[in-house]
Amino acid sequence: MFDNFWYALALTSFAGLSTGIGGLISIFGRPDSKRFLSCSLGFSAGVMIYVSFVELFAQSLNIIAATEGKMLGMVYVNLAFFAGMGLIVIIDRLVPSFENPHEIPEQISKDADNPDSAKLIRLGLLSALAISLHNFPEGMATFAASMKDTELGLSIALAIGIHNIPEGIAVAVPIYQATRNKTKAIGYSFLAGACEPIGALFAFALMSFYWSEFLVGLILAAVAGVMVFISFDQLLPNAERYGEHHYSVYGLVAGMMVMASSLIFF
Numbered sequence: 001m002f003d004n005f006w007y008a009l010a011l012t013s014f015a016g017l018s019t020g021i022g023g024l025i026s027i028f029g030r031p032d033s034k035r036f037l038s039c040s041l042g043f044s045a046g047v048m049i050y051v052s053f054v055e056l057f058a059q060s061l062n063i064i065a066a067t068e069g070k071m072l073g074m075v076y077v078n079l080a081f082f083a084g085m086g087l088i089v090i091i092d093r094l095v096p097s098f099e100n101p102h103e104i105p106e107q108i109s110k111d112a113d114n115p116d117s118a119k120l121i122r123l124g125l126l127s128a129l130a131i132s133l134h135n136f137p138e139g140m141a142t143f144a145a146s147m148k149d150t151e152l153g154l155s156i157a158l159a160i161g162i163h164n165i166p167e168g169i170a171v172a173v174p175i176y177q178a179t180r181n182k183t184k185a186i187g188y189s190f191l192a193g194a195c196e197p198i199g200a201l202f203a204f205a206l207m208s209f210y211w212s213e214f215l216v217g218l219i220l221a222a223v224a225g226v227m228v229f230i231s232f233d234q235l236l237p238n239a240e241r242y243g244e245h246h247y248s249v250y251g252l253v254a255g256m257m258v259m260a261s262s263l264i265f266f
Contacts, residue, residue, distance in 0.1 A: 004153075008146035009200055011157040012139050016196020018161035019131060022168020023189025027182050039251035040162050041239035046255020047159035048227040048235070054259075055152055056145070056224035057081065063217035080218040084225025087137055088233075128171045128188055132195040135164070139199025141223035147207070148216055155259055156227070163235055164193060 057077065065073030138160055146153025168189035176185035207215070239248035 004147050004150060005204065007150060008143045008153060009197060009204075011146050011153050012142045012200035013197040015142050015157040015160040015164065016135055016139055016193035017190055018164040019135075019168035019171065019193035020186060020190035021161075022165040023172035023186040024168075025165065026169040026172040026189070027176060027185060035247050038239045038247040039254075040165065041235045042248040042251025043255040043258075044159045044163040044251075045231040045235035045239065046252040046257075047155060047162075047259045048231045048255075049252075050256040050259040051152065051155055051159070052224035052227045052231075055149075056220045056227075059148070059152075060217045060221035060224070063213050063220070067214060076218065077221045080221035081225040081228075084141075084222035085229040086225075087222070088226055088229045091137070092233075128192040131167045131171065131192040135193055135196040136199040136202075137226060139196035140203040141219075141226050142196070143200035143203045144207070144216070144219040145223055147204075148220065156223075159227075159255070160196075163230070164196075166238075167192065 060077045060080070061070075061073055064076050067073075068076060142153060142156050142160055145156050171192050172185040172189040175188055176182065179185070203219075236248065236252070239251060
């Protein structure tokens with residue numbers, strides 16, 4: 001299991017530092033492409049929802065039921081699943097809604113021509129802090145899944161990486177508008193994703209201290225809860241918000257189809 005350490009850490013780092021891709025897009029691309037954002041967020045949600053119920057929840061139940069029995073195993077798995085959701089709820093409560101990192105704040109467009117650069121810098125830094133809080137448990141989730149199953153970890157890392165791109169835009173745009181410094185804007189967007197590999201190292205330390213198949217099963221169920229909550233609470237509503245309804249659904253279905261295909265052929 002621990003032979004996958006470097007692979008799992010690399011995947012987690014890729015997923016977290018995808019915020020930097022959002023920073024690059026915000027400076028050199030078109031962050032206002034609503035259809036692109038809508039499809040991307042819908043695609044990420046599709047992958048997360050499909051893999052959570054078809055792979056993570058099912059694997060967790062198989063692992064725990066092998067030692068605890070099916071009935072008690074189902075109890076443990078569901079408790080861990082909703083505990084994962086509860087973790088994200090607690091984090092969301094700690095972060096003001098207008099700084100929610102899964103959204104591209106409306107303040108960006110409103111403040112784009114605002115000469116008050118201090119206000120814009122504060123917005124960017126607060127967004128970076130909020131993203132860091134959210135990325136820590138995501139890093140734990142990606143790492144734990146990658147240690148258990150490398151192919152599953154790759155799918156999760158891609159999904160989280162896609163949904164991290166808008167987060168990077170949320171950090172980079174206000175900082176660039178305030179400073180006109182491309183390096184600083186992109187640098188902060190990369191830095192915002194650094195908590196993801198830190199979360200991976202924390203998960204590794206936890207797994208090294210106490211390792212068992214039962215713990216792996218609980219982590220997988222909690223990961224499923226985290227991803228399902230993020231999908232329904234943030235990704236799908238914002239996919240609808242940033243584009244036409246059909247584009248978010250197209251992205252959702254495409255994400256599920258890609259995930260299903262990977263499970264069938266790989």
